[in-house]
Amino acid sequence: MNEFERRSAEINDLLCVLNVLNWDARTQMPAGGSGPRAQQMATVSALAQEKLLDPAYEAAAQAVGGEDVETRAAQQALDAISALKRIPAGLTRELALLKSEAQEVWARARAESDFGLFAPQLTRMVELNQQLAEALGYEGHPYDALLNMYEPGLTVDTLMPLFAQLRAHHVPLLQAIQQRPQPRSDFLNRWYPAAAQKRLSLALAQKFGYDISRGRLDESAHPFEISFTRQDVRITTRIQENFLSGALFGTLHETGHAMYEQGVRPELSRTVLASDLLGLYAVGGASYGTHESQSRLWENRIGRSRAYWDLHFPQLQVAFPEALADVDTAAFHRAVNTVRPSLIRVEADELTYDLHIMLRVELERALIGGELAVKDLPEAWNARIKSDLGLDVPDDARGVLQDIHWSAGMIGSFPTYTIGNVMASQFYAAATQQRPELEATLLRGEYASLREWLTDNIYQHGRTYTPHELLERVTGRGLDPQPYLDYLSGKYGELYGLVASNTAQKEQTL
Amino acid sequence: MNEFERRSAEINDLLCVLNVLNWDARTQMPAGGSGPRAQQMATVSALAQEKLLDPAYEAAAQAVGGEDVETRAAQQALDAISALKRIPAGLTRELALLKSEAQEVWARARAESDFGLFAPQLTRMVELNQQLAEALGYEGHPYDALLNMYEPGLTVDTLMPLFAQLRAHHVPLLQAIQQRPQPRSDFLNRWYPAAAQKRLSLALAQKFGYDISRGRLDESAHPFEISFTRQDVRITTRIQENFLSGALFGTLHETGHAMYEQGVRPELSRTVLASDLLGLYAVGGASYGTHESQSRLWENRIGRSRAYWDLHFPQLQVAFPEALADVDTAAFHRAVNTVRPSLIRVEADELTYDLHIMLRVELERALIGGELAVKDLPEAWNARIKSDLGLDVPDDARGVLQDIHWSAGMIGSFPTYTIGNVMASQFYAAATQQRPELEATLLRGEYASLREWLTDNIYQHGRTYTPHELLERVTGRGLDPQPYLDYLSGKYGELYGLVASNTAQKEQTL
Known part of the structure; x- marks a missing residue:
């Protein structure tokens, strides 16, 4: 190891340690531990930042030359150092403390469905993120500076036209669907014992290729994936005994994230x-959007396909013989692809999901832009849910308090879910084009072929390439919503009997 | 916070973080995570040491004056700095790495009952501890330097006469007991479902006063207690479905440790x-022996008393109606106080326990002194078990591989178990003398009175006093085995019908 590698490894170790502390706080820690834990995380976070901003590290990065991958690592280090130097140390420390405390308060506020409990923390979180945006700098909107932390290169100016294109597609399609009869889906809300849900979810995750000798599945209020190097990649799920889809598809989703992390080349462990x-965060994926493309691909493209349930529905019936006694594969497949406006993002169908995202993105952009005050947020949220989805929000727990993101300081990350949807379809189209036999292997339940293609083309590279470079390398072009729109139109057109042909479909839904 | 306090808090945070990483590695981590985890722990450990040895920290400690408690903290910091300066940085780092790896290898070796698997790690561990002893310095035996890390001030020269005194008492008492008929204890090996054992163990821990809003109970191969400040103090247990006493008394034992940590004054959190x-270890107890006095006191003095089971046996019968259908309180109390030579330390009765300890202490002293080679250890172990306890060791898992301590680098810690037994009786004698009503409250199952006395006299002080100072403050004298010997003679004399009076008992057993 040279000086740059040695120092990079030390920094990565500290980021992995932060992830362990974070995972523990969200899955294992007793309530009393939150205060000291926040201080412990702040201390480790400050140390990681200190190591990163040590002039000797900058010098070591500048001394790197020659081989391409190491040069990229050094350049990323230099870029991060340059950005971090613009953030006051006090702001970093206060943000770290606030993130830890705010998550605790958010969990309590959500349990009591009381936004007022969480409002002071969120107000401060917005203020600190405004300060952060100013410190980092931006050309257009201050929100751009935050966006850039999750999806390098993405701006409000790129995002809004893309959102408009999606909205122009999704809204008429949703309207068309709402005029068609809905399939049966009552059975998804029967009684599904928690232990069996957890067992089955884990079995399906392993079938995709999640390696549990390097991972584990736990429960938490909000499902997440987190890695402490590729050797220890953990996922969580939220189990509700009267709702099968939550834990089931939530686990397939986190499994997509986890396989990305487990697929990073071993040589990249403990490197930049x-x-x-x-973000002072140990992660192997190229960006949040790229990461999300993998969770979406495995959850939706594979996990909600007819072929998948032709193979796996019998397993489900063995696990839940009573609840699924009068259900067949076709009915199950239709039920889990029902499009129906709903209150909770993580339980939303593929089509309305993007509308949930656009709502959050526009609200957080307004918060950061100073056009919306935190105290007015619940009202704005509820009004938007009403206008977009036609629903009344009955309480904050099912409204503005449902997501952990803002309490975790992740303002600017929501767009990446929809970016992920778009990228997932681009990657899938490239995979099936480059490997014509791929879809036949999936029909046989052989997921290794897809996983290997993704590993070769995406996972192994870790953060070597920017999302844009990766898209260019793999698909030959940049961000392009067309494959995603085609996929949704084709799928729902068929499921809801909207069209007779592809041509007619496009005419009808666009 | 002044400079000394601020730097001390940062160091304590890192030590707490090490404890979290350690707890996770032993209770949650998938096998694949062990390599990176060892590196993460080595990095944090090195950073803590770096902070401790920062000249600015030494200067800040030297600048402390005035108030007594802070002066003591500063002096302890200066003593530790002085000792650590004598240890080469490379040795510290290698020890940290080896500890993490060796625990993993030990767990596998124990599962496969193959000492050969673990021998290379143990050999290196002994070598590094010999180097450590030389670096730290000692007057008599190199083992003294290691002893001092766990029990400040204790030496081979003090320990051996104490052991001789205990042996002179224990061996004849054991012989006398072995000539008496044994009580029934077959029912302890009936089937006790794991979930009910865990539930009951936790309920009894809470009844003692373990606060689970600041703690939790998990399972691990070797039971332990660990704290991340007084706000998050966790315990583990090992559940065997065909052996009730292991998890039950193991949990009461760890509960004693945990209540000590939870009882440290809040003001001492994040301080020296x-x-x-x-030891680069976050812990509130004054020493390992002092800590063990509390686990022993709650497990044995309270948890194995007749009064305790008069109160709690009905709960046990509700939890395990079938296994305990034909058992009454008296039979249960006798069974859990059976003295019978056995192979496993953590399952040993109170009397033979000290013999297990003396065996380990003499072997590790010989390893460090270079008089015994690691390859000869299993044979030496087995021979000693035969001569002391009359038993044949059937495999290494039930012999030399049974304890985690050596793999965790804890050479020199075993004596503190017996020191803890001795101190527990001294403290209990002082408590009942100072609060004459105490035993009456215990008969009513009101454990708060004892816990409060212990908190006032011991727990709250954390590491303010050395073990010797604490004993002097609380009991008016130093280490004194007489209360312990009296307790054992009295208890087993009665249970095994050895004596008619106290006088006769002393004559018979000494």
Whole structure:
């Protein structure tokens, strides 16, 4: 190891340690531990930042030359150092403390469905993120500076036209669907014992290729994936005994994230290319959007396909013989692809999901832009749910308090879910084009072929390439919503009997 | 916070983080995570040491004056700095790495009952501890230097006469007991479902006063207690479905440790007085022996008393109606106080337990002194078990591989178990003398009175006093085995019908 590698490894170790502390706080820690834990995380976070901003590290990065991958690592380190130097140390420390405390308060506020409990923390979180945006700098909107932390290169100016294109597609399609009869889906809300849900979810995750000798599945209020190097990649799920889809598809989703992390080349462990240095976060995926493309691909493209349930529905019936006694594969497949406006993002169908995202993105952009005050947020949220989805929000727990993101300081990350949807379809189209036999292997339940293609083309590279470079390398073009729109139109057109042909479909839904 | 306090808090945070990483590795981590985890722990450990040895920290400690508690904290910091300066940085780092790896290898070796698997790690562990002893310095035996890390001030020269005194008491008492008929204890090996054992163990821990809003109970191969400040103090147990006493008394034991940590004054959190700086370990107890006195006191003095089971046996019968259908309180109390030579330390009765300890202490003293080679250890172990306890060791898992301590680098810690037994009786004698009503409250199952006395006299002080100072303050004298010997003679004399009076008992057993 040279000086740059040695120092990078030390920094990555500290980021992995932060992830362990974070995982523990969200899955294992007793309530009393939250205060000291926040201080412990702040201390480790400050140390990681200190190591990163040590002039000797900058010098070591500048001294790197020659081989391409190491040069990229060094350049990423230099970029992060340059950005972090613009953030006052006090702001970093206060943000770290606030993130830990706010998550605790958010969990309590959500349990009591009382936004007022959480409002002071969120207000401060917005203020600190405004300060952060100013410190980092931006050309257009201050929100751009935050966006850039999750999806390098993405701006409000790129995002809004893309959202408009999606909205122009999704809204008429949703309207068309709402005029068609809905399939049966009552059985998804029967009684599904928690232990069996957890067992089955884990079995399906392993069938996709999640390696539990390097991972584990736990429960938490909000499902997440987190890695402490590729050797220890953990996922969580939220189990509700009267709702099967939550834990089931939630687990398939986190499994997509986890396989990405487990697929990073071993050589990249403990390097900059498995570190989000700007976010002080150990992660192997290229960006949040790229990561989300993998969770979406495995959850939706594979996990909600007819072929998947032709193979796996019998397993489900063995696990839940009573609840599924009068259900067949076709009915199950239709039920889990029902499009129906709903209150909870993580339980939303593929089509309305993007509308949930656009709502959050526009609200957080307004918060950061100073056009919306935190105290007015619940009202704005509820009004938007009403206008977009036609629903009344009965309480904050099912409204503005449902997501952990803002309490975790992740303002600017929501767009990446929809970016992920778009990228997932681009990657899937490229995979099936480059490997014509791929879809036949999936029909046989052989997921290794897809996983290997993704590993070769995406996972192994870690953060070597930017999302844009990766898209260019793999698909030959940049961000392009067309494959995603085609996929949704084709799928729902067929499921809801909207069209007779592809041509007619496009005419009808666009 | 002044400079000394601020730096001390940062160091304590890192030690708490090490404890979290350690707890996770032993209770949650998938096998694949062990390599990176060892590196993460080595990195944090090195950073803590770096902070401790920062000249600015030494200067800040030297600048402390005035108030007594802070002066003590500063002096402890200066003592630790002085000791650590004598240890080469490379040795510290290698020890940290080896500890993490060796625990993993030990767990596998124990599962496969193959000492050969673990021998290379243990050999290196002994070598590194010999180097450590030389670096730290000692007057008599190199083992003294290691002893001192766990029990400040204890030496081979003090320990051996104490052991001789205990042996002179224990061996004849054991012989006398072996000539008496044994009580029934077959029912302890009936089937006790794991979930009910865990539930009951936790309920009894809470009844003692373990606060689970600041703690939790998990399972691990070797039971332990660990704290991340007084706000998050966790315990583990090992559940065997065909052996009730293991998890039950193991949990009461760890509960004693945990209540000590939970009882440290809040003001001492994140200070030197909740840090073992020399051992780079976050802990509130004054020493390992002092800590063990509390686990022993709650497990044995309270948890194995007749009064305790008069109160709690009905709960046990509700939890295990079938297994305990034909058992009454008296039979249960006799069974859990059976003295019978056995192979496993953590399952040993109170009397033979000290013999297990003396065996380990003499072997590790010989390893460190270079008089015994690691390859000869199983044979030496087995021979000693035969001569002391009359038993043949059937395999290494039930012999030399049974304890985690050596793999965790804890050479020199075993004596503290017996020191803890001795201190427990001294403290209990002082408590009942100072609060004459105490035993009456215990008969009513009101454990708060004892816990409060212990908190006032011991727990709250954290590491403010040395073990010797604490004994002097609380009991008016130093280490004194007489209360312990009286307790054992009295208890087993009665249970095994050995004596008619106290006088006769002393004549018979000494």
